[in-house]
Amino acid sequence: MSPTRQLFRLTPPQILVLGFATVILIGAVLLSLPIATEGVAALSFTDALFTATSAVCVTGLVVVDTATTFSTFGEVVIMILIQVGGLGFMGFATFFALLLGKRVGMRERLILTEAYNQNRLGGVVQLVKYMVIIFALFEGIGFLILAARWVPEFGLKGLYYALFHSISAFNNAGFDLMGDQFGPFSSMTAFVGDPIVSLTLASLFIIGGIGFVVLVELFQYRYARRFSLHTKLVFVTTLCLTVVGVGGILVIEWGNADTLGALGFGDAAMAAFFQGVTPRTAGFNTLDLAAMYPATQFLIILLMFIGASPSSTGGGIKTTTFVAILLAVWGMVRGHDDVVTFRRRIPHGQIYKALTVSVASMALVTIMTMLLTITESSDVFHVFFETVSAFGTVGLSLGVTPELSETGKFLVIFTMFAGRLGPMTIAFAVAKRMVKPPYRHPEERPLIG
Amino acid sequence: MSPTRQLFRLTPPQILVLGFATVILIGAVLLSLPIATEGVAALSFTDALFTATSAVCVTGLVVVDTATTFSTFGEVVIMILIQVGGLGFMGFATFFALLLGKRVGMRERLILTEAYNQNRLGGVVQLVKYMVIIFALFEGIGFLILAARWVPEFGLKGLYYALFHSISAFNNAGFDLMGDQFGPFSSMTAFVGDPIVSLTLASLFIIGGIGFVVLVELFQYRYARRFSLHTKLVFVTTLCLTVVGVGGILVIEWGNADTLGALGFGDAAMAAFFQGVTPRTAGFNTLDLAAMYPATQFLIILLMFIGASPSSTGGGIKTTTFVAILLAVWGMVRGHDDVVTFRRRIPHGQIYKALTVSVASMALVTIMTMLLTITESSDVFHVFFETVSAFGTVGLSLGVTPELSETGKFLVIFTMFAGRLGPMTIAFAVAKRMVKPPYRHPEERPLIG
Numbered sequence A, B: 001m002s003p004t005r006q007l008f009r010l011t012p013p014q015i016l017v018l019g020f021a022t023v024i025l026i027g028a029v030l031l032s033l034p035i036a037t038e039g040v041a042a043l044s045f046t047d048a049l050f051t052a053t054s055a056v057c058v059t060g061l062v063v064v065d066t067a068t069t070f071s072t073f074g075e076v077v078i079m080i081l082i083q084v085g086g087l088g089f090m091g092f093a094t095f096f097a098l099l100l101g102k103r104v105g106m107r108e109r110l111i112l113t114e115a116y117n118q119n120r121l122g123g124v125v126q127l128v129k130y131m132v133i134i135f136a137l138f139e140g141i142g143f144l145i146l147a148a149r150w151v152p153e154f155g156l157k158g159l160y161y162a163l164f165h166s167i168s169a170f171n172n173a174g175f176d177l178m179g180d181q182f183g184p185f186s187s188m189t190a191f192v193g194d195p196i197v198s199l200t201l202a203s204l205f206i207i208g209g210i211g212f213v214v215l216v217e218l219f220q221y222r223y224a225r226r227f228s229l230h231t232k233l234v235f236v237t238t239l240c241l242t243v244v245g246v247g248g249i250l251v252i253e254w255g256n257a258d259t260l261g262a263l264g265f266g267d268a269a270m271a272a273f274f275q276g277v278t279p280r281t282a283g284f285n286t287l288d289l290a291a292m293y294p295a296t297q298f299l300i301i302l303l304m305f306i307g308a309s310p311s312s313t314g315g316g317i318k319t320t321t322f323v324a325i326l327l328a329v330w331g332m333v334r335g336h337d338d339v340v341t342f343r344r345r346i347p348h349g350q351i352y353k354a355l356t357v358s359v360a361s362m363a364l365v366t367i368m369t370m371l372l373t374i375t376e377s378s379d380v381f382h383v384f385f386e387t388v389s390a391f392g393t394v395g396l397s398l399g400v401t402p403e404l405s406e407t408g409k410f411l412v413i414f415t416m417f418a419g420r421l422g423p424m425t426i427a428f429a430v431a432k433r434m435v436k437p438p439y440r441h442p443e444e445r446p447l448i449g
């Protein structure tokens, strides 16, 4: 069989894995070129691969400080990788195909359906068109506001900062260029008391994390006059998680002199808000995470694991997955066979999928944490935090990333990759599909629990 | 309504929760009496409640060293609490009812079915009879072997040690009386190189953790000539987890001078075997857990969470729950709708139950760990280890238990209780059952993952 036909026989999950891997490799090669860096001669290929993976998977974990290490060329490469990774490489490919007037075939629609976790084939090309419009709209607005704030302070460089951070925020990437101004790895801590920067970035990554399906529905509300169950669940869950995150940080950290305790009331409230929403899964920070109490760090781990909403730029197991499981457990406790919410029944197949995604994700995080505790000498809890951050494509860190060993870097690279695509997509891509046998085995019930 | 009729209206999960709680409270009152302790005047009620809960839930976590704190009266109370808790209070009640020639009614059978996680009502009274025989048999054999080893060393006290440790081991309780001889909290570390003690205890808790359903099937094999799917799954999973546990500890700890590295080849192999099987869920240790590498401690956390097999004296989510989930995820990855193993199909309801039990257990462990990181100043990872140990009724500790705050003790008490009964039983007992509505809501599919 010719290579082309072989490629044609790849399943949608395999295409996605290969596509993302290709984009990452191209990025890694570009970032390892001498012109990509300033100061240092050139990045090791491992570090370049790590940075490219972190950008394409919109994670934001960094082994080297972005601003002080990379040249403008390198930074622009990172920005483009973030945009391609955030929109999704299939969305990007489809957009260019549409621009060139090409037809999007059934096969491409199937891959898009897989890429954006859609339940149906219909409207998936329309979704891509809307996505591009939404990206342009919100990144444009973000750019204008940040430019208005930063051009007076940094001059022309402020325009560049505005563009980079608007893209980084809306794609939930968490990359920043503030190392030049306020010290390496400072993230957004310099703007903890700046409402324009804080709230603009937070708005961008919250909207980016809501998911395009919801955003499209919002735009179409005046015609449709109703919201889908999906949109209602995303809204309620996002709101609840925000309240839990912000409230939890406020309550726990209020007396911590190294975090909220050092700030005035208004700044503390704003910082708590920012840190409460950033684990889902933006990755910027305005407070020093390492100075937080362990209880707060634990809360952030939970929020990072849950992550953003489906078909968004964010990661994690997703808000709807989380709420579907809660509803299923609650239903079982109440003795109700159906999982009912908002007067709609969520089919058991969806619950089953939610549980499988969660279990596979936990397995991935657990195995990766275990391997990293072997390869790294860092504190176990910090390593666990790092793994969940990588899996959820969040990018928050308690300081483990820059100290990672060579093997550790590859483990985190794999975790980011698996986290962006989803462990089930990776598994589908690798596993050989079974041919369904023509008979069914007899049933037998083992004891459970 | 009269109180008797009110009691009669309690559901089986409510009876189990109240029954276990009553036994614990009686134990706590007895252990707080001045005659229960030696040296100290009397135990605080919190410490007595903690010890009673730990004994009834066959956990083995101790806030005070058992041998040096309690009088012989106190130790015998603990031994009885372990026996009642290990057999299960309903099994105990049923056994006495049978002894007194009483009829076991439909209602009691229903509660027994719930208590031992049986799928069917039939044979549940027969199971209790077998259980009592099995307890007497194995605890008797254990007693004889340990007596032969300990009477020469400790004289008459060796008989008492043999009885206590045989009961503690077969019930997977993890309580020991070696503090008198080898220092408080020393557990079985003095016997790391003693094959008779090590292997007898390990055999007792492995057999106790296999589950009575499997043991009964083994005894009946010469008539039945076949094993159920349940028994096959328990055997394969127990074997695999033993290989993973023992092998993992051997490989990781081989070079650790504070654990295996200090021992000769034979002793090291025996110690690795003992520590590899004790997390499921015996709780004795022959090596210093705190001296182990974090990777080993992490592996032990996993094994403790999975725990023993259903209808056994052990805790955790259970081996069959774990393997059912693995099979379900594997099946989904391979694109197979049915979950098939050993040429049998596990019904989706069972998989669903396994996933719900696991998710509820993870939620419990997560919430308790978070609360404990707030109340305790100990290392977060050590607190996490402690919580999983309490949930899995294991009893291993990295040293957190004796340092627990007053609130922390109550949190661990609740975790042990919920771990022994299962989080779903607690939820069933507390939640109000919903009356099934006469209609079904329309179906709608949110995006998942």
Ligand SMILES: [K+]
Pocket: A058, A059, A060, A172, A173, A174, A281, A282, A283, A393, A394, A395
């Ligand atoms: K991120």
Ligand SMILES: [K+]
Pocket: B058, B059, B060, B172, B173, B174, B281, B282, B283, B393, B394, B395
């Ligand atoms: K135990």
